[in-house]
Amino acid sequence: MDLNMKEHIAAKISEADMVLVGIGEELDQIRTIKKNDAYIQLCNKIESTWLFPFLKGLLVEEQMKEGKEIYQNLFHILDKKNYFIVSTCQDGLVKYGGFDLERIVEPCGGYSMLQCSEGCSTGLYPVSKEFISQIREAISGERNEKDLEQPICPKCGKPLVFNNVDTEKYIEEGYLKNWMTYKKWLQGTVNKKLCILELGVGMNYPSVIRWPFEKITFYNQKAEFFRVHSRLYQISEEIKDRGHGICQEPEDFIRELSNTF
Numbered sequence: 001m002d003l004n005m006k007e008h009i010a011a012k013i014s015e016a017d018m019v020l021v022g023i024g025e026e027l028d029q030i031r032t033i034k035k036n037d038a039y040i041q042l043c044n045k046i047e048s049t050w051l052f053p054f055l056k057g058l059l060v061e062e063q064m065k066e067g068k069e070i071y072q073n074l075f076h077i078l079d080k081k082n083y084f085i086v087s088t089c090q091d092g093l094v095k096y097g098g099f100d101l102e103r104i105v106e107p108c109g110g111y112s113m114l115q116c117s118e119g120c121s122t123g124l125y126p127v128s129k130e131f132i133s134q135i136r137e138a139i140s141g142e143r144n145e146k147d148l149e150q151p152i153c154p155k156c157g158k159p160l161v162f163n164n165v166d167t168e169k170y171i172e173e174g175y176l177k178n179w180m181t182y183k184k185w186l187q188g189t190v191n192k193k194l195c196i197l198e199l200g201v202g203m204n205y206p207s208v209i210r211w212p213f214e215k216i217t218f219y220n221q222k223a224e225f226f227r228v229h230s231r232l233y234q235i236s237e238e239i240k241d242r243g244h245g246i247c248q249e250p251e252d253f254i255r256e257l258s259n260t261f
């Protein structure tokens, strides 16, 4: 990103009444985990046991320190603004930036809550830190896997699984309340100076962020849209005058931009 663009974005954020932020798969630490050697090795070891899905949850926990910095930088940019964040990442790291949690929605779920694998009720159950550390011990061999009890649904006795979009019977109640808040917030952007930052959003779930953000930009004449992606940064013809495509790793973009604030 060149200096002019950086200053332009910083100015647009400063003068905006509201800032809408979309965060997508390029920033999802789950992606990095899947390529991690230790993860691949462990996968082979426990693939056939019930512990397997919990491995990802465990690694998300361990990855947190590195991932948090991105969001602390983003918070530095958005602090004191009227913002809302939509994230399709499943690593849950956005929650650690310092943001008001009522201003974040994660429609794809993540690895902090469990649900019934059969979807027998809308009940969601937190994953305790203690359970995660027991899993860690079982995977490393310090504890016998048989001493661990697989979490089961208190209503029907079927196994509990992580509450995210990869689950066959995904319980959407985990994010719906904040989704309503988001919809209301969006209604309030009409005729307001709106700055939109779309960070690392590809084509995994285009109907959640990518397409709606383009539409909002098209209809709100006072909106300015910045799409940041290492490959899919292109802007459609209809919003070319108020839309900018920036070819950059979103992580670097956030770091550079936060230095100007």
Ligand SMILES: [Zn+2]
Binding pocket: 116, 117, 118, 119, 120, 121, 153, 154, 155, 156, 157, 158
């Ligand atoms: Zn159940």
